[in-house]
Structures are given as C-alpha cells and as structure tokens.
Amino acid sequence: MMTAPALAETGSALPQDVSETAEALMDAAASDTVGLQFVEDLTTEIGPRLAGSPAEARARTWAVNELKQLGFQNVHVEDFSIPYWTRTHEIAEVVGPNAQPLVITALGGSKATPQGGLEAEIVRFESLSDLQAAPAGSLNGKIAYIDELMYKTQDGSGYGLAVRKRSGCAKAAAEKGAVACLIRSVGTQSHRIPHTGIMSRDGALGALPAAALSAPDADQLSRLLERGDVRVKLDIGVQSAEAAPSGNVIGEIEGTDLKDEIVLIGCHLDSWDLGTGAIDDGAGCGIVVGAAKLIDALPAKPRRTIRVVLYGSEEVGLFGGDAYARQHGDDLDKHVLAAESDFGAGRVWQFQTRFGEGAKPYGDAIKAMLTKVGVAEGNNEAGGGPDVGVLRRAGVPVVTPSQDGRDYFDYHHTPDDTFDKINPEEFRQNIAVYAAFSYIAAETGWDFRKAADAESTQGAD
Amino acid sequence: MMTAPALAETGSALPQDVSETAEALMDAAASDTVGLQFVEDLTTEIGPRLAGSPAEARARTWAVNELKQLGFQNVHVEDFSIPYWTRTHEIAEVVGPNAQPLVITALGGSKATPQGGLEAEIVRFESLSDLQAAPAGSLNGKIAYIDELMYKTQDGSGYGLAVRKRSGCAKAAAEKGAVACLIRSVGTQSHRIPHTGIMSRDGALGALPAAALSAPDADQLSRLLERGDVRVKLDIGVQSAEAAPSGNVIGEIEGTDLKDEIVLIGCHLDSWDLGTGAIDDGAGCGIVVGAAKLIDALPAKPRRTIRVVLYGSEEVGLFGGDAYARQHGDDLDKHVLAAESDFGAGRVWQFQTRFGEGAKPYGDAIKAMLTKVGVAEGNNEAGGGPDVGVLRRAGVPVVTPSQDGRDYFDYHHTPDDTFDKINPEEFRQNIAVYAAFSYIAAETGWDFRKAADAESTQGAD
Ligand SMILES: [Zn+2]
Ligand SMILES: [Zn+2]
Numbered sequence A, B: 001m002m003t004a005p006a007l008a009e010t011g012s013a014l015p016q017d018v019s020e021t022a023e024a025l026m027d028a029a030a031s032d033t034v035g036l037q038f039v040e041d042l043t044t045e046i047g048p049r050l051a052g053s054p055a056e057a058r059a060r061t062w063a064v065n066e067l068k069q070l071g072f073q074n075v076h077v078e079d080f081s082i083p084y085w086t087r088t089h090e091i092a093e094v095v096g097p098n099a100q101p102l103v104i105t106a107l108g109g110s111k112a113t114p115q116g117g118l119e120a121e122i123v124r125f126e127s128l129s130d131l132q133a134a135p136a137g138s139l140n141g142k143i144a145y146i147d148e149l150m151y152k153t154q155d156g157s158g159y160g161l162a163v164r165k166r167s168g169c170a171k172a173a174a175e176k177g178a179v180a181c182l183i184r185s186v187g188t189q190s191h192r193i194p195h196t197g198i199m200s201r202d203g204a205l206g207a208l209p210a211a212a213l214s215a216p217d218a219d220q221l222s223r224l225l226e227r228g229d230v231r232v233k234l235d236i237g238v239q240s241a242e243a244a245p246s247g248n249v250i251g252e253i254e255g256t257d258l259k260d261e262i263v264l265i266g267c268h269l270d271s272w273d274l275g276t277g278a279i280d281d282g283a284g285c286g287i288v289v290g291a292a293k294l295i296d297a298l299p300a301k302p303r304r305t306i307r308v309v310l311y312g313s314e315e316v317g318l319f320g321g322d323a324y325a326r327q328h329g330d331d332l333d334k335h336v337l338a339a340e341s342d343f344g345a346g347r348v349w350q351f352q353t354r355f356g357e358g359a360k361p362y363g364d365a366i367k368a369m370l371t372k373v374g375v376a377e378g379n380n381e382a383g384g385g386p387d388v389g390v391l392r393r394a395g396v397p398v399v400t401p402s403q404d405g406r407d408y409f410d411y412h413h414t415p416d417d418t419f420d421k422i423n424p425e426e427f428r429q430n431i432a433v434y435a436a437f438s439y440i441a442a443e444t445g446w447d448f449r450k451a452a453d454a455e456s457t458q459g460a461d
Helices: A016-029 A034-046 A054-069 A128-132 A157-175 A215-227 A278-296 A319-327 A329-334 A357-373 A389-393 A424-444 B016-029 B034-046 B054-069 B128-132 B157-175 B215-227 B278-296 B319-327 B329-334 B357-373 B389-393 B424-444
Strands: A073-095 A100-102 A104-106 A118-125 A143-146 A180-184 A210-213 A231-253 A258-268 A304-311 A335-340 A348-354 A398-403 B073-095 B100-102 B104-106 B118-125 B143-146 B180-184 B210-213 B231-253 B258-268 B304-311 B335-340 B348-354 B398-403
Touching (some): A016 A278, A016 A357, A034 A054, A034 A278, A054 A073, A054 A231, A054 A278, A073 A104, A073 A210, A073 A319, A104 A231, A118 A180, A118 A215, A128 A143, A128 A157, A157 A180, A210 A215, A231 A278, A231 A319, A258 A329, A258 A424, A278 A304, A278 A424, A304 A424, A319 A329, A319 A389, A329 A335, A348 A424, B016 B278, B016 B424, B034 B054, B034 B278, B034 B424, B054 B073, B073 B104, B073 B210, B100 B215, B118 B128, B118 B180, B128 B143, B143 B157, B157 B210, B231 B319, B258 B278, B258 B329, B258 B424, B278 B304, B304 B319, B304 B424, B319 B329, B319 B389, B329 B335, B335 B389, B335 B424, B348 B357, B348 B424, B398 B424
Parallel strands (some): A258 A304, A258 A335, A335 A398, B143 B180, B258 B335, B335 B398
Antiparallel strands (some): A073 A100, A073 A231, A104 A210, A118 A231, A231 A304, B073 B100, B118 B231, B231 B304, B348 B398
16 A cells, blocks of 8 residues: 555645646647547447447447457456337327328337327327326326426536426326327427437336427427317337346556556447437547546556446446446445546536545645636536446545536437537547546545545545 | 609609508518418418428418408419329438448439338449549449538528539439439538438439438448448338329409509418428418518508419429419510519518619619618519519519528428428518518509610500
8 A cells, every 4th residue: 555645745736747747638638539539430330329239239349349459458348138128110190180290209118009000189288297287087098298398508407307207208198098198309409300218217118108299399289289189190119128238348547556446437338229329428438438548648557547437228227337336336445436428528617526525625636637628616516427326326436527518408319419519629628627537536546535534544545 | 554653753762652651561560470370370280281292282272261361362273283202201221230220311203212122332422523424334233422512601502503413413323323312411401300302393203212311411421431331221112193283372462553463472382391391481471471461451552463472383393483474474564573482581681673774763762662671782683583483584573582591401491491490580571571562563553674765654654
C-alpha cells in the first residue's frame, strides 16, 4: 500500500504532475479521432442492435475485436440472459369516412394484435392519471389513447414524467377493459417519427398491444376526435422469448501498483431497433473508449485500472447493469469510482459527484480541473447513469458529467438516432471530461468513499 | 364596354377607393380564419389525397361542399383521366455481414420488384451525369445509386437541379443494365424521412423499380460502400392503371359588369400519399380560398369574376393544368390574370409579374400596394405556378407572389408535410397578398396584356 500524499499539506490540490497530465489529456481530446471512429464504425457496420437480438450479438463480437485492436487488456464478454421482444410489423389507420394511415411504432413489450389486426373506437385521455381514474369496464373493446405532451428541458427532466404514460398505459387500459393502448410519442420533436421504449421490465410481454403515435399523428388523431368518433385499425406483430443471450463487453487499461482498484467508465452497447443507436448510446461508448485510449497513450500508465464496460440490454430493463453487479458483487469495494455516459453527445455543462463527505476536497479538485473545458461545478448528488445506479446503491462513489440534453429527446429511441446527429466538437469535449476525471481518479489513489471524520490515510491511500 | 378611368390623368395610380379597399382586405387577412380552417379541415378530414386515388375523389366531393357552404358560385368539378400509380409496400435492407434496414420510399412510377424482392450489389454515382456516362452493360444485374446532394436556397432553386436525378435515374440505369435505381432523397432535411415524387409523366410506370433513401440512410449506404461491396435487398410493391378519375374543382366570386372576365387564382388539391399535403398544397388552396372569401365579404363585388381553381393531379404531371387549358381553350382571352399558390405557406417576399410592356404601370401600382405587407418589388418574368404555366404559355398574364421557401424542401413530398408545419401568421400574409392583387385586378378592369404602344383604352377598359 502506497503512502498517501500529505493532504494536510497539499489540501485537495492535485499534485502538479497529475494536474499537467490531466490538462494534456484534455488538449489531446480536442483532436481525438478514436472515439468518433468507434461510434461511426459501430453504427455503420452493426447499425441497430436490439437487446437480445443477433445484431446485439454481432455488436459484442465487433466490440471485442475493436477493443483488442485498440490495445485494451483483459477484453472479454460477460454473458447473461434476458427476456426478448421484437416487432415484426406495425400498421395503424383511421377507418371510415376520414380513412388515412397513422404513423406508429410499437412500444417494447407490446403484445401482438389478433391475426389481421383489430379495429376499435378511440377514447382519448389527457394524461395517464385520467386513464387510471376511468371507471372499470368503461373501455370495454376500445383503444385507450393518452395524449400527453413532453416538455423540453436542458436536463431531460421532462422524460421521467413523460415516460410514465409509456410504462403505465397498457396496464391501466387493460384494467378498464381496453383492447389496446396508444400514446403520443414520448419526445420533443414534431416529425413523423415515433418514439419507442420499453413498457416494463417484467417479462417479455406487457398487458396489451401498445404503440406510440408520432407527434403530428397524435395531433391529427386529436383533431379527428374533436370532429366525432374515430375508429382505428391496429395491426402489430411481435416475436418474443423468455430467454435470449446478451452480455457486457469489458476491456481495461491496466493500472500499476493499484491495479486491483477499478475506475469504471461505462456506456451501453445495445440500442433500440429503429435508429442506429448513435446518440443512444454509441456516443457514450465512443466517449469512454476514446477517453480510456487517451490515458493508455500516456507515457506512464496510471496506478489504478481503468475499466471500460459496454453494457448489454440497457434499453429493455438495465439487465447489463444488474448482471455486472451480480457477477462482481464480491469486489464492489474495489470499485473506487464509476460513471456512465448515456445521454447523447451534447456538451458537458456541469460535473456532479456522489462522494463521501470526507472526499469533498477530491471532488472540488476534479471540478476545478474541468472548468478548463467549460464545465460548471455541480452538487454531490450524482446518479452516475442507468447501469451504474446499482453500483451507486451498493455504495460505489459515482460521478455524472451532466450533458446538455435539450436536443436529446428529438432523436432518442427514434429512427432519427443516426450518426449525423453527433456534433464532433461537443462529443470530444465529453472525451476530455472522461479522460481527465478518470485519469485523476486512477493516478491519485484518492478514496472517494472517505467519510467526514476519516483519517487522511484511509482506503487506497 | 365601360369607359376606362382616365389613365393619362391618374397614371398607374389606383383609384383611391380601390386602394382603400385593398388595404382593408390586407388588414382583414391578418385575422382571417377561413383560409387556415380550410387547410386544417382538408388535411384532417381527407388527409393524403394521391392523384387518381379514392382519397382524391373524396377531396373533390369535400371541396365542392366546402366551397358551396362558403358561398362560392358556379361550384363544379371538371373531370379528366390520368395514368394511376400507388405504392403497396417498400422495404430495403442491407444484407450480409452489415445486415440492417434502410428507410426508403418508392418514387412515383416505380415498377414493382419481382415477387419476394430482388437482391443486388450497389454501384454508387456522384451524380446523374456520372451514371449516364457509365458504359453500356456495366450495371448488369446491379442497383444504381445516385448520391447527389440538394442545396437549400430561399427560392427553392436547388430543387430543379436535384429533381433531375429523380426523373433520370431509372431510365439511365436501365440503359446500363441495372435492375433498380436508388437515389439520395431530393430535399434539404436530415431526418429519417424520405422524399417521393414523380419520375416521369409518360404513362403510369417508369423503366425500373426506383426509390429514394432518406438522407441519413444515404449517408449510411455511402459509409458502407467506403468499407467494401454492399448488397441490398429491395422489395417494392405497386399498383397502377392506365386510366383513373381525377378532376379540377372550381368555384367563383362572380363579378358585376365585367363578370365574363376571369381573374384565376389556383392551387392543387391532390397531394403525395406520404404526408397530409399541408404545405403541398393544402396551404395554397387555403390561401386562394381565404383570399376569394375576403373579397366576397366586401360590401360590393368587384367587376370581374374571381375564379378559384383547385387543380387535380398536379403532382403526377400537371394533368389538372393541362385539362383546364384544354377545357377552356376557347375563352383563354377572357382570362385577364392567373396565379397559383404552390410553394408552401412561407411569407411572400417579392411579387413578380408577367404583363405586357404597356401594363407595367399596373404592375407597379400592385407592387406598391403590396409593399405595405412587406413584399419587395420583383421583375416582370413571373412563372405563375405549375398548373398555370400552360396559361402563361398561351399568353395569359400571370403573377408570382414569391414565397420564402428555405424550409419548404424540409417537408415537401415527405411524411412530414403535415398541418403543424404551417405558420399561421406567414400563411395569412399570403392571403393578404392574394386578396389585394386579385381585388385590384378584378375591380380596376386593367388590361395586363397591354402592349407597349397600345392605346390607354384598349381591352377591358
Ligand atoms: Zn441509453
Ligand atoms: Zn405542389
């Protein structure tokens, strides 16, 4: 065990050589090509990679080869199994005097409609709560339609609220006797591009056939309902299985004297099937791979190991994160820090931590460094990211480089999530942030769990 | 015949009462509800209305009822017949190690692929000219792909150039032995939304199966081609017929002492099948209907007749315009002015005329009036609009209120052409322009054909 730097003497300040190296990493990130190439190759050569699908399996093989070629160490896949769902077709049309097609996409876990489709009257609700408040039996044989808007915010906070209708519609509608459920797309754009997403992580299939209407189609359906009753024909085909193969792809930049200690930076390798998974979450994978490679290219490796985890099956229920926590449950105390990039490729505008009270000076030192790439100092209530949440709840310190997400839900979970939506300059600023904090965490040996009254030599120091 | 206003005395200046009424019309247009409601109802209650389809027939019936209810006179349909084409399905996917779906839409007139689809290697061309220059037989059994960009301009001038690849691809590719043709979508947006449009007006079917890739899919295909050979499976289904019913819907605000003389303002009623035909061309119909209704609401009708023509089957070859010219060939000299609104709902930024040299003062007077709603004075080389072109070529004076079309090709001919894309304020400024010039043309009795050396009392005056 190393002797810790004399913190009483240096305070939280970074040793000068660490500080200089972190700055050099951030400079190098500004012209990085590895990270962006990783996203371009993944989204081009594999494209969509739905959890549990053959395409996700191809993505794992591709990623293992890629990480090996990039010089990562201990590259391997950790397998697990998930419930599997995929769409085969999805068609909706208004029938009767205003006959016309509607653009929909089935929600993840939608049941199939009966062979040949179903046709039923639409009953509109302003919100999930309104649907839940409808009398039992009041929707017998009908299609429930939740026409709730999502608002656009920098932090994506509109999403959590909007997603409630996606997870709740089929169950609530089924309880009232409905035969299917339609929702206005979760999302913030007004193109003829609907937004998919999982209904529930309990098994492969939800309670009803369920689909999202693109925003213009939701507008149209609502305008038609203002004019009178509307009947819609819905024809959704799906395939599902209780078990399908998935896995996490892992690669490392091995540390030196503290190599058993892990700085985990993650993303998810799976994507929804409609786009090519560029901003969700090819970008996150490119960011963490690019950052790790910049550190690997340093003249001397940092003390701790940088572990890159490309999680599988995040989209359908955080299965990769859970599998990782299960498979590494015995050495979570060796995980000194974790973070996941899964909010697109927009600029990092603030940096949040979730450290022990005694580690606040370490957080301050990292935050001070990141101001050099335009990042504001955030609070100590970081979430860490979806697959990393399970580690946070198990006590692993996490950070969240908060990205500007105003445009994220214009593309997220839609066919429009494609490589051209990534701004290379903003993307590279993310690499700068990940490279800098990962390097500092790996090189200083700081204990981010440190309690308020702890000795300065606790833990790894 | 009326005695003309003493032009030698007033020059081209509008009589004060005409000027005041034109200004009042423009003021009223700013809060018009009739025009926008017309577009909303048409695009909602009918939705897509492909030329020759049952939906276009429903649109004619709808429009006749609507015009009658609005108080138009002489409302009727003038029937004609067109070659008919519609898509039934359109699927494309990369096959092989990079297997993934591609978002396409068949071009109007595309042939069907053989039952079960076809699979072939892609050969990319930078431009139609490059394809045309390829050796005979060099594409035997292959799919030609033209990856040519369209540029965004205020006047839409990028469209004419970009459209050449749409009309030329199948024919050129067939000559080289290809089995199908793909083009990068004509259009200026980067969404996963492809752009359709007619290949040729010669019969219902073109030379090959032909489709457009959305811009991100064109990017993707080009990136894949950089990496090696690409095979694509294409499955396009169509229905076609040599003859299907179409028609022009006509309504009038009848004039008084000069009611045999026609001021024609038109639009087209048909639309492509992918969107609901809001900007192309529901907006144009709402503009001319709204403008005519404002004139109808004046305390006194103008002297000439305002004829509104909602042309059928513009999109598939200007069949409505040709039918109108055929059916009214004997009284084209009674058409004193014609214009068509068919470029969306963006603000009018300049006003062009095509008048006889002697009628320049009349054009100047109208242009001076329109500066009050922010319209610049344009030249005397107006085209008049697609269906009106045939009248212009037959000597009918035309005007073109030039709209700002920077966003037009973001939506035009795509699923995204929906009612929400119309800006009501900009739309109403168009109504102001149409109401003002139509009223002035109808009330003054001016002769816009007037030659340079003509007497001031020539023609209608
Ligand atoms: Zn994600
Ligand atoms: Zn048009």
